[in-house]
Amino acid sequence: MNSLLQTSIFSSLEDELKLVASKIESAKVVQLMAPADIEGVLALAQLESALLDNSQHYRRRVLSPRRHVSRDHVPELPEVDGLIIHIDPFHETQSAIEINDDYVHIFPLSVSVKFGSSSKEHNGAVECVAICAAIASILAPEGARVRKQRSMAISGSWLRGGADSDYDPVLSLIREHLDSEGSVDICPLPEVPSPEIEMIPGLSKMMLKRLSKGWPKMDVEQRSSAISELVLPALRLDGISTMRLEELVWHRIMIPGNEVDIASQLYRANSLWPEDIEEAKIHASSTLDSLITSGHL
Template identity: 45%
Template sequence: MRDVLNVPIFSPVSSALVSYGEQIKHADLVHISAPASLEGVLALGQLEAACLDLGLKYRRRLYTPRHHLPRDAPPAWTEEAKGLTVIADVEEATWAIADRAETSYVHLVPLNTSVEMGEKNRRMSGAIDPVVQAGALAAWLAPNGRRVRKLRPYISLGLWLRGALDTSMDPIHTTMLNHLKDEGSVRIVPLPEVASPAAEMIPHLSERQLKRLAKVWPTMDVDQRSLALSELILPCLTSRDLSTPRLEELVWHRMVVGDADMDLASQAHAVKKEWPQDEKSSKLYASKLLDQWLRSGTLMTSEEATDSNR
């Protein structure tokens, strides 16, 4: 793995994350907390993987997500009386770097950042979310850890789940994808090269035509592939449920680990699709999902997890 803290988007916060890492390494007990949501699981898993790889004493807590609380209720996380509390606050609004306050606990929140992109090196703004921060922190803590390396491909999935791609291209997501691809953690492939994508993620997509295209895909040259994909997704452009930037990512930039049949966005979609609605069941589901992810390195639905354990 390449040091993700050297990626320019982390330059405003790299020193703070290293400081957090030092606190975690030297704490007698680490309390890691996140809401019982997919984003919370993604952040918590990175931190828990590092604790397990290092043999650190820790406790996990999945607290109630905000959509289960009254509108005027405070967040459900708390600082523990003993040990170091680490909160992956994936539901928090994006903060400016200067707004970060010194606290006795570690508080990971979305933070503004920017990166230069394109031939003209135009500076573009975005946010580094708590999932990718947790992944960077885990990699700093245990760069050669077995579990940390196994979960590494998922550190950008929190960025994928955020709303930035629903309005425009997300330069932070693109930067992280390029980093993960360059270090070999993921392959970035077009839709026809994914064996088992969640086709329903793209409204109006013809699964029959997609399967036909996938069969002839290896025989096509670059121009033929581009034309065929454009024709395939033409009916999808009329949908108001999917932004053009997100559609482009789903068509051209699927994140795949090794020779896996399902890409990461499809895994996340399948898990969110079966996520329970009530608070108690949601917490139980999140806990089981996290346990399974740490064991297998793959986000699995309940049915998939049952099949894999047989």
């Protein structure tokens, strides 16, 4: 794995992330807390994997889900001993991590990023899963479980909705980084064995099936023309941004060895998430255990 800190996403956050990692390493017990939403589970998996790789004592506390609660809601945290790492995916975007003696509050952070040698800056937000993945890579850079979670480091960016705007530079940079280090493969939709097509409005399942069958024999021009015809109904409908459509058509992110792309995994997992608070907590814990073991949803 190549360090996530090498990307321009984390260049301004490196000192903060290393401070958080240092506090975790020196803590007698780490209290991990996150809401019982898929965003919380994905972030917890990154940190728990690092702590397990390092054989460090920690406790997990799954809080009530936040997906249907206003952003300004302040969750009540249990009083516990040790270092609290509170992962708060639905918090308003801030400029710096909140770091106190026995409490670290992780939430989405605003960043300015650059691509390659370009001097042009793009503004975006890095969310909790990627932040926790970066911290995990500091704690256990060669950890087996951390490596297994690496592909999912991009999952929070996909869920956050930046791709629903015109452009999400953070999503693009993380995708490029994970692809370059071999943690993910980027495939066009016809090359994905088991995609969820419901994410693209108006997409014909039969048309995609025929296209996938003939795809290997097509040249670049034929593929481009066929894809354009496939997604034409989606372009005529509201409900999906140009960037998200492009990601779903040309940049399906695959975990090597897995037949279901990450976007499809997230879509399926979200559709099965319980609405009841207590059921959501139980479901979150079982999903988290499975995610840490398998590296995918």
